Amino acid sequence: xxxxxxxxxxxxxxxxxxxxxxxxxxxxxxxxxxxxxxxxxxxxxxxxxxxxxxxxxxxxxxxxxxxxxxxxxxxxxxxxxxxxxxxxxxxxxxxxxxxxxxxxxxxxxxxxxxxxxxxxxxxxxxxxxxxxxxxxxxxxxxxxxxxxxxxxxxxxxxxxxxxxxxxxxxxxxxxxxxxxxxxxxxxxxxxxxxxxxxxxxxxxxxxxxxxxxxxxxxxxxxxxxxxxxxxxxxxxxxxxxxxxxxxxxxxxxxxxxxxxxxxxxxxxxxxxxxxxxxxxxxxxxxxxxxxxxxxxxxxxxxxxxxxxxxxxxxxxxxxx
Numbered sequence: 059x060x061x062x063x064x065x066x067x068x069x070x071x072x073x074x075x076x077x078x079x080x081x082x083x084x085x086x087x088x089x090x091x092x093x094x095x096x097x098x099x100x101x102x103x104x105x106x107x108x109x110x111x112x113x114x115x116x117x118x119x120x121x122x123x124x125x126x127x128x129x130x131x132x133x134x135x136x137x138x139x140x141x142x143x144x145x146x147x148x149x150x151x152x153x154x155x156x157x158x159x160x161x162x163x164x165x166x167x168x169x170x171x172x173x174x175x176x177x178x179x180x181x182x183x184x185x186x187x188x189x190x191x192x193x194x195x196x197x198x199x200x201x202x203x204x205x206x207x208x209x210x211x212x213x214x215x216x217x218x219x220x221x222x223x224x225x226x227x228x229x230x231x232x233x234x235x236x237x238x239x240x241x242x243x244x245x246x247x248x249x250x251x252x253x254x255x256x257x258x259x260x261x262x263x264x265x266x267x268x269x270x271x272x273x274x275x276x277x278x279x280x281x282x283x284x285x286x287x288x289x290x291x292x293x294x295x296x297x298x299x300x301x302x303x304x305x306x307x308x309x310x311x312x313x314x315x316x317x318x319x320x321x322x323x324x325x326x327x328x329x330x331x332x333x334x335x336x337x338x339x340x341x342x343x344x345x346x347x348x349x350x351x352x353x354x355x356x357x358x359x360x361x362x363x364x365x366x367x368x369x370x371x372x373x374x375x376x377x378x
Contacts, residue, residue: 080224179194215280226368
């Protein structure tokens with residue numbers, strides 16, 4: 059007796075990820091692990107190795123290259139960043155790339171999901187919520203404000219997911235990245251900027267990636283700003299201690315580079331000048347509230363002990 063034919067399985071959804079930094083890489087890995095097809099677009103053709111991940115070398119600021127690559131995509135996760143930590147570079151590179159992506163995604167009928175920072179918040183001295191004002195002007199803060207306004211004005215559906223300072227696997231260029239994890243895991247002293255004991259919101263990158271993926275799947279959440287699940291604010295000293303505990307190292311000796319000194323250094327160093335622009339985040343409490351987003355997305359932040367352990371373990375793998 060012949061067996062009845064089995065119905066065809068639907069092909070997995072296609073998602074496009076632009077950029078393979080810590081956010082884009084983690085989003086791509088999570089999507090592929092869930093059984094989705096992923097197309098990662100970077101200038102170099104880099105990205106995670108996985109049977110469901112296709113890597114393409116593409117300049118995403120070139121709209122002519124994107125149409126065919128976005129066709130059939132359910133969502134585009136736009137995770138590129140500026141080539142330098144500079145307001146001038148951000149203003150030159152980011153708006154054009156976003157407009158190219160928005161236009162191509164609109165033609166493909168895909169929502170665009172953006173990771174976003176707290177830079178645009180114009181009242182950072184109080185806990186920042188999803189409904190707080192985002193009107194900061196000047197420098198890098200003004201660039202982020204302008205990008206958010208352009209997304210809101212776009213005919214393409216978007217969703218922006220805001221995170222605090224990053225930490226986690228693959229996070230290098232961050233206040234809680236390489237410059238913190240490596241020394242404290244080795245039991246060495248380290249120096250932070252601003253003040254070491256002010257409460258500050260740090261977001262675990264896998265939690266940001268999970269929030270971006272969840273938001274893409276909920277059309278009723280589109281066309282607004284949400285917050286990535288983020289644990290209670292902690293000082294730079296406290297997060298350094300969490301990394302040390304995860305590494306089995308002694309409690310770190312943490313000193314601070316005073317803001318006045320950093321600003322003075324900025325008079326002769328462009329890099330220090332760019333860093334000094336964000337000192338307000340480290341000299342006073344800088345706290346985001348993600349409770350409304352956690353409820354809407356159905357997500358919770360990863361416990362600090364677990365997140366710190368995964369971060370230290372990844373860095374340990376890099377040493378081998």
